Amino acid sequence: MYKIKFSSVTHALKAKEIIENMGYRAKINKNTNPTKNEGCGYSINFKGDVSRVLVRLDINKIKYLGYELIR
Amino acid sequence: MTYLDNSATTYPKPKVVIDSFNKSMCLFGANAGRGFYDMAIKTTEQIFDVRKKICGLFKCENPENVVFTYNCTTALNMAIKGVAQKCGHFIISDLEHNSVLRTVEKLKQDGVCDYSVAEVDADDEKTILNFKKCIRKNTIAIICTGASNVFGIITPFKKLAKLAHKNNLLFILDAAQIGGVVPVNINLNNIDILCCAGHKGLYGPTGTGVMIINNNILMNTIIEGGTGSNSVSQIQPDILPDRFESGTPNVQGIIGLGKGVDFINKIGIDNIYSHEKMLIEYLFENLKSFDKIKLYCEQYKNCAPILSFNIENLHSEETAQLLSQYNIAVRAGLHCAPLAHKKAGTLESGTVRISPSVFTQKKDVNFLLKCVRKIAK
Numbered sequence: 001m002y003k004i005k006f007s008s009v010t011h012a013l014k015a016k017e018i019i020e021n022m023g024y025r026a027k028i029n030k031n032t033n034p035t036k037n038e039g040c041g042y043s044i045n046f047k048g049d050v051s052r053v054l055v056r057l058d059i060n061k062i063k064y065l066g067y068e069l070i071r
Numbered sequence: 072m073t074y075l076d077n078s079a080t081t082y083p084k085p086k087v088v089i090d091s092f093n094k095s096m097c098l099f100g101a102n103a104g105r106g107f108y109d110m111a112i113k114t115t116e117q118i119f120d121v122r123k124k125i126c127g128l129f130k131c132e133n134p135e136n137v138v139f140t141y142n143c144t145t146a147l148n149m150a151i152k153g154v155a156q157k158c159g160h161f162i163i164s165d166l167e168h169n170s171v172l173r174t175v176e177k178l179k180q181d182g183v184c185d186y187s188v189a190e191v192d193a194d195d196e197k198t199i200l201n202f203k204k205c206i207r208k209n210t211i212a213i214i215c216t217g218a219s220n221v222f223g224i225i226t227p228f229k230k231l232a233k234l235a236h237k238n239n240l241l242f243i244l245d246a247a248q249i250g251g252v253v254p255v256n257i258n259l260n261n262i263d264i265l266c267c268a269g270h271k272g273l274y275g276p277t278g279t280g281v282m283i284i285n286n287n288i289l290m291n292t293i294i295e296g297g298t299g300s301n302s303v304s305q306i307q308p309d310i311l312p313d314r315f316e317s318g319t320p321n322v323q324g325i326i327g328l329g330k331g332v333d334f335i336n337k338i339g340i341d342n343i344y345s346h347e348k349m350l351i352e353y354l355f356e357n358l359k360s361f362d363k364i365k366l367y368c369e370q371y372k373n374c375a376p377i378l379s380f381n382i383e384n385l386h387s388e389e390t391a392q393l394l395s396q397y398n399i400a401v402r403a404g405l406h407c408a409p410l411a412h413k414k415a416g417t418l419e420s421g422t423v424r425i426s427p428s429v430f431t432q433k434k435d436v437n438f439l440l441k442c443v444r445k446i447a448k
Contacts, residue, residue, distance in 0.1 A: 007300040007308065008135070008298075009300070011135060030107035036303065037303060040301070042107075060133075
C-alpha cells in the first residue's frame, strides 16, 4: 500500500477522486507523521501502481508532498 | 411583499437552499479543512463538492482554482490587489461598481498603481477602441463588469478579454450581475480572474462569493492566516485555494450556494434569462407609454434584466419610499456605481432600479406598473 502526502485538503480530495477513477480504492487520512517541514496535512492510502497515479496527479496539477510505501 | 431588488441579493432563496443551509447547521457544523473526525471530513467534502459545481457553472477545469470569498467585493479586492504591482496601471470601464472603482482608487492614493476609465459605447467596436487607447506600457489588467448593475448594459467583455490577451494583459471580470443569468465560459471567454457574488444570480445565502483564478500567476494576498495546511511555515502557502482562504470558511453559506447552483442548473441559465428578460421588456414597454417617466435606454436588446427609471419631479429615493408604502421593494439612489450615473446624467437624482429573479411573476410587474402610475399622477 502507498501513502501520498498533501498539504492541502482540496488537493487531497481531488487526488482521491482521480485515484478512485483509476479503479483503486483510496482512503483519505490526516497526515499522522508529518515531517518538521510539512506541518498539518493530509494523506491518501491506496493499493495500486504509484507511478501511474503520480503521473495522473501531475497531469491534473495536483500538488503533493511525497509518497511512501507502507504496510 | 413584491420584491424587485434581486440585483442587490436574490429573494426569496430557493427552498433547497434554505433547507440545505438549515440542515448543514446540524450535519456539517465542524470547521472545514482542519480536523479529521467524521463531521470535519464530511464538511470538507461538502465544500469540495461546491467547488466542483462552481467549476461546472463557469466551465473551469480545476476545483482548486475556485476560491470562496464573502461576496463579490471581497473577491474583486483580492483579485485587483492580488495582481497590482508598484507603478502599474489598470483600465476599468465607466460602468464599474465601487467595488472596482474604490479599489483601484485606493491603489492610486497609496501610490501603487494608476488607472484609466474607458467609455463603454453602444457600439462594441468603439468600446474596444476606447479600451485600446488606454493601454500603456505598464498596464497590468483590464477590469470590467459583465453588466452594469444600474442599467443592465452588457459590456463586450469577451472582446475585451481578447484585447487584453492580445496585449499580454490580464482580464478580470466582475460577474456580479451576470453570474447565473448569462452563460460565462472562463476558458473560451479568455477570463483570467472571475469574481462573482454567490447570493445574487447564483441564489446562495448572503456572505458568499467566489474568485476563480484561471491563470498560473502567483497573486499577492490581502488576508493571511490559518489555512489548515503547511502550518509550520510562517509564510502564506502558494497553493490554491489555501493561499486565499485563511480563516474559518462560511460553511453553511457555501453549502447553500452549492444548492443554489443546482437550482439554476435545473432550470437552465437560458430559461432564467428569457424569463427575466421577458419581464423587463414588458415593464419597459409599459413604462414607455406613461407620462412623466424617464427611461434610460431606447430599447432593451443586449441587456441584463435590470431596468432603471425615474418619475418626473421626484428624487429616486422618494419614489422608492413611496413604492415601499405599497410593499414594493426596489433599490434607489446611486447603487454604489457613481461612474455609471455620471455617464447617464443621474448623479444627482439617482435612479429607481428594478431587477427581477426567476421567482418574479408578471403579476408583480403589473402591480408595480399600477403603483408607479398612481405615484406619477
